[in-house]
Amino acid sequence: MGSQSDRPLPPEPVEPDGPRVGVDEWVASADRLQDRPAGVAGALRRAGEVVTPPIQLAIFAGLAATVPFWLGTGDLFTYGIFVLLYVLLGLGLNTIVGFAGLLDLGYVAFFGFGAYMYAILSSDHYGIHWPAIVTVPLVVVTTASLGLLLGIPSRRLLGDYLAIVTLFFGQAFVVFVNATNPVVAGKGLTGGPNGIADIDPLSFFGLEATTRTQQYYVLLVSAVLILTGLHFVNQSRTGRALRSLREDPLAAGAIGIPVNRLKLMAFAIGAGIAGFTGCIFGTLLTAVTAGNFDIPILITIYAVVILGGFGSLSGVVLGALVITVSFQFLAPENPQNNARVLFYLLIVLVIVLLLRSWWRVALVLAATVALGVAVQAAVEAVAPSWAGGPVVEGGRLGDLIDSWVLIPEGHQDFGNVAYVALVVAVLAVTQLRPSRRIFALPAVAYLAAVVWETSFVLQPAVARWILFGALLVVLMNVRPQGLLGTPRVEIV
């Protein structure tokens, strides 16, 4: 085309039925190219197309069912059971926020309401011991009705306004449970700050779920059933209607979709699932207190849904898995090497994402290692006290770090200075042109390692949150739509 640019182009054939009107074919071919990206990402996406939702569910259920066989009881509780709890909570929130697009910040109150209601009806608190087979359905129906009630403002309130109203509701619940504690039948209804203890275990027709393994399987079966149900709802006319009202409520109304009724329905379903999860949660801990249903839990549930991708059911499962496992993995009672390994992986991941070329990544990593060895050797020769500090928690990894990372002995402020220097260096790197970044990266990566080994390892509780936050920031930067979400186009 370019070589013949002097000649005028022949006029386009204009036929009413010709195939070349508009740019549709071009758009379609561009889309097909986008649908077939090369490399690892493309292969992963193609694999995702082959593995249909029923197969995904079968894989999840099959793998999850084996967990009690290879995980100890303690780990089964902190990992297995908590992942499933967050799966259930995420599924409920996903119905409200993901399917219907209603920003509900009071969601955790439904969880708490379910737990407290079960606790009041099935514990020593009032001496009422209704069997779970009665209490659980009752709780689900009541929480769903409560969701309906809270959903009523959603008829008029949109977006941020609804968020504030529901946030208030969530906080009001916590205050009510914790501080108000009205006296009913000669006893504080919610037990105040002490909560309610000695909650009955789940029992169905005389079978009690008391061991962690039994509880785990109850949760797993519930999660599989709810996943299946929500998948079918999503595929039905109700699911389509919810999606369309999330996309454009006005247009949804104009094609005969009762927008308000569907919003309420989404609220009720989400609340019902949260209430159900609350029941199980109460029996797991055998006690409930207001602190279990406060903002941190809400944020974690949101993190699960956002990381997985709004509106994606498999995303909720993956999000719950990543969030719960990484968070528990970094817990202070776990070995420091957990956090350390994750930290170094994170650095490598960031470098990979910044450079996106294997040989450059290899170059930078090699330079980082060389720089470390050189600095360590030089400092040891000149001023040994600046390099002789002990590595927190040794082991094979510790030995490697000892000969690579500069850890001063007895220079108190070094860690703080290095930390500030790291922040400055990171900010400086973001200002560099991408082509020059590669020269600065080894030094910054090494500085980050020094900061980790001299400051963060000494404060595991703080390091855990920083690392967790950094992990989320990196993941959400890589996939803003969430791990399994579909990228949404707002305006074209």
Next chain:
Amino acid sequence: MSTEPAPLLELRHVGKTFGGLRSVADLDLDVGEGEIVSLIGPNGAGKTTVFNLITGIYAPDEGEIRLEGRDITGLPPHRIAQLGIARTFQTLRLFLNMSVKENVMAAAYGHTKAGVIRSVLRTPGMRREEREIERLAEERLAFFGDRLVGYRWGQPAYSLSYANRRRLEIARATAVNPKMLLLDEPAAGMNPVETHEITDLIGRLRDEGGYTILVIEHDMHVVEGISDRVVALDHGEKIAEGAFDRVATDPRVVEAYLGTTGTERK
């Protein structure tokens, strides 16, 4: 038109004011069964407000709107859609992140039944209904011939070209199974060939689909080509009504569009 058919849609003394601005005033409008009526007028004349009043997006401040003799004034939009009025929007309002076919399938909500519980249990009745919805959507899309054919059905609506989005919006409106279609500037932003096509299409919608059509259009070739009757609005008031030739040459219409000789309109 020699004999007036019984009006399908009647507007009687309908008025709507926004703040101090009288957008529609004392409007009487009849649309007979099987008619194609065009609503014309300069920008800001209140044409889209009339659509919004008919479809329940706004409730009129005064007056009455009847569909088949039944009062629909002030009903919520989804009820009016279910009773038989579907519309398209001037500024396209598709469900961009849903597939082409899903956009059309969603419009079957009002005349289908399966509830949440039946959907979870996937009862035979629910599955039969789903198949019917899918067939309906394919049929409505097939109305556009090779414009919205097979391979596009699974694509998200945002991947469609502008003209195809307009077509998809019409397909979605017809899937409501309405008696009446309200088309808001269906030819806006189309090239001459596409405009020609849309003119044919509106005729086919009436002849083959059996819809009564009320259309807002600025392109006078389209208006001339399709209209049984033309209604001209200016400042929310009806200034002329009748056959295209008569309305197009009416001095008040000419004045509304072009202004009186020598003086410029605001």
